[in-house]
Amino acid sequence: MELILSLFTTFLFLALSGRCSDKNDFPEGFTFGSATSAYQWEGAFDEDGRKPSVWDTFLHSRNRSNGDITCDGYHKYKMCRSWWKLAEMPSDSPFLRLGLYRVRKVLLIPRVYSSIRTSFKNSIEPHVTLFHYDHPQYLEDDYGGSINRRIIQDFTAYADVCFREFGHHVKFWTTINEANIFTIGGYNDGITPPGRCSSPGRNCSSGNSSTEPYIVGHNLRLAHASASRPYKQKYKDMQGGSIGLSLFALGFTPSTSSKDDDIAIQRAKDFYSGWMLEPLIFGDYPDEMKRIVGSRLPVFSKEESEQVKGSSDFVGIIHYLAASVTNIKIRPSISGNPNFYSDMGVSMTWTVLGKFSAFEYDVAPWAMESVLEYIKQSYGNPPIYILENGTPMKQDLQLQQKDTPRVEYLHAYIGAVLKAVRNGSDTRGYFVWSFMDLYELVKGYEFSFGLYSVNFSDPHRKRSPKLSAHWYSAFLKGNNTFLGSQGITQLQSNFSSSSFS
Ligand SMILES: *[C@@H]1O[C@H](CO)[C@@H](O)[C@H](O)[C@H]1NC(C)=O
Numbered sequence: 001m002e003l004i005l006s007l008f009t010t011f012l013f014l015a016l017s018g019r020c021s022d023k024n025d026f027p028e029g030f031t032f033g034s035a036t037s038a039y040q041w042e043g044a045f046d047e048d049g050r051k052p053s054v055w056d057t058f059l060h061s062r063n064r065s066n067g068d069i070t071c072d073g074y075h076k077y078k079m080c081r082s083w084w085k086l087a088e089m090p091s092d093s094p095f096l097r098l099g100l101y102r103v104r105k106v107l108l109i110p111r112v113y114s115s116i117r118t119s120f121k122n123s124i125e126p127h128v129t130l131f132h133y134d135h136p137q138y139l140e141d142d143y144g145g146s147i148n149r150r151i152i153q154d155f156t157a158y159a160d161v162c163f164r165e166f167g168h169h170v171k172f173w174t175t176i177n178e179a180n181i182f183t184i185g186g187y188n189d190g191i192t193p194p195g196r197c198s199s200p201g202r203n204c205s206s207g208n209s210s211t212e213p214y215i216v217g218h219n220l221r222l223a224h225a226s227a228s229r230p231y232k233q234k235y236k237d238m239q240g241g242s243i244g245l246s247l248f249a250l251g252f253t254p255s256t257s258s259k260d261d262d263i264a265i266q267r268a269k270d271f272y273s274g275w276m277l278e279p280l281i282f283g284d285y286p287d288e289m290k291r292i293v294g295s296r297l298p299v300f301s302k303e304e305s306e307q308v309k310g311s312s313d314f315v316g317i318i319h320y321l322a323a324s325v326t327n328i329k330i331r332p333s334i335s336g337n338p339n340f341y342s343d344m345g346v347s348m349t350w351t352v353l354g355k356f357s358a359f360e361y362d363v364a365p366w367a368m369e370s371v372l373e374y375i376k377q378s379y380g381n382p383p384i385y386i387l388e389n390g391t392p393m394k395q396d397l398q399l400q401q402k403d404t405p406r407v408e409y410l411h412a413y414i415g416a417v418l419k420a421v422r423n424g425s426d427t428r429g430y431f432v433w434s435f436m437d438l439y440e441l442v443k444g445y446e447f448s449f450g451l452y453s454v455n456f457s458d459p460h461r462k463r464s465p466k467l468s469a470h471w472y473s474a475f476l477k478g479n480n481t482f483l484g485s486q487g488i489t490q491l492q493s494n495f496s497s498s499s500f501s
């Protein structure tokens, strides 16, 4: 625990150096940090009045590994009270009515992105995401959750309480995490809660992949806009904060040099990013999407369009992967009812490497740069926070202490962010996913993304810094001796012979 705290207390937010960069290259105020999410880290799934979330229901019913205990962060956070100095919730808050849990403890916050800035010396600047798709099960049971427009008013009420109670401490609010992936996973593929779909080859007991992804995407956009409005009216000026939405963004490369694949890339961008971003920036969906999805795509009324437009102060980007894109000629007679992917009309191959272990992601910093460039050029250069970036390795405590591939990945991607910033992108922050190993939402405990490892066999869930934790810490301190490949090798050899853990 001391090491965790010392990592944090030694963070300086201004830091970057090395061959392609210098610590002064990132603009002053650029934030670095790392991220976790409540369900994936907390555990204590049935304590202190916590009601089942959709993840509990989804995973328990499938007899899969789950977040019942995971890092046991809920019990351990007390040891880190100094960085959880957020207000305690009053017990009569509407959270109780909404059934959102843990009202007496700060951990009701579904996710906290922590970073340190010199202006908050020895403390942490939290970046909070309100909804990490872990809403109470009873909202599903009551009225179908996000498929029902009632989610808009309930989410707005929830957000309003968070702004009121925590807004003096929290200056960066993200309303909804990866709104696109949540929607596709939960309503097109059925691989995440609430597990609804009708796509061929999937196994969902209910759902409609032709329509529901678009309805849910629409409702979430309206929920975001509706929550942003009271923030801007009542809190923003007084509290001096900002609010945004996050999306999962892939870097795309054509699988052949054909014109079709090139056009397919634009369609993939429209469906993945434009779907989320164009309403926020221009007040409506991309034309190509409207043309293809037709009457299945909900329509913004004039008033809604105005409310959604301009409802984000920043765009949160979650980026891990590149995908190679092939155009598909849509053949409805074969594919049956259309779904999100057949509408998009592309097939994608993720670029995942097997270099170090089968779990690692390809180091493709161009993909990060292209995402940032695309948003800059297509959407008027809005402020961006990269809320997640990182690479998994196989969950193996021995291997993890020497997570050189993670160091190389982070080094390359931070370099890509710097390149985009230098070329005018208004990117303002970067957070490594994840602070420590935790329950990964699709891959469970197989994948390890953390800067710290957690011994999940140990009842105390002992944490140990990995090589990447030392590297990131040194990087943030502006110590460029760690940055070159020689530095990494040296760090690794110093680290293996030292007595950390
Ligand atoms: C659940 O999974 C465990 C471990 O894979 C297995 O031992 C157990 O029999 C399973 N239970 C059910 C009800 O399928």
Ligand SMILES: *[C@@H]1O[C@H](CO)[C@@H](O)[C@H](O)[C@H]1NC(C)=O
Residues within 6 Å of the ligand: 203
């Ligand atoms: C679909 O899921 C149900 C319920 O879990 C299960 O009984 C059935 O065997 C599954 N079918 C396929 C094709 O996987």
Ligand SMILES: *[C@@H]1O[C@H](CO)[C@@H](O)[C@H](O)[C@H]1NC(C)=O
Residues within 6 Å of the ligand: 198, 207, 208, 209, 210, 211, 337
């Ligand atoms: C999905 O909804 C559409 C529009 O209501 C309908 O035409 C289609 O048959 C539905 N598909 C399924 C699988 O229920």
Ligand SMILES: *[C@@H]1O[C@H](CO)[C@@H](O)[C@H](O)[C@H]1NC(C)=O
Residues within 6 Å of the ligand: 373, 377, 423, 424
């Ligand atoms: C840099 O930005 C300019 C202006 O937006 C753009 O035309 C150019 O392609 C960008 N360069 C790179 C390497 O992305």
Ligand SMILES: *[C@@H]1O[C@H](CO)[C@@H](O)[C@H](O)[C@H]1NC(C)=O
Residues within 6 Å of the ligand: 397, 398, 455, 456, 457, 458, 459
């Ligand atoms: C993890 O914890 C278990 C149980 O306490 C212990 O036996 C094991 O040695 C630990 N593993 C490592 C790599 O520390």
Ligand SMILES: *[C@@H]1O[C@H](CO)[C@@H](O)[C@H](O)[C@H]1NC(C)=O
Residues within 6 Å of the ligand: 477, 478, 479, 480, 481
């Ligand atoms: C940078 O790291 C080296 C090697 O560990 C250390 O000797 C030096 O004091 C560090 N410099 C700073 C500014 O932290």
Ligand SMILES: *[C@@H]1O[C@H](CO)[C@@H](O)[C@H](O)[C@H]1NC(C)=O
Residues within 6 Å of the ligand: 481, 482, 487, 488, 490, 491, 494
């Ligand atoms: C590794 O240790 C040596 C000897 O203590 C020191 O000179 C060097 O700066 C260290 N390098 C790193 C990257 O920590």
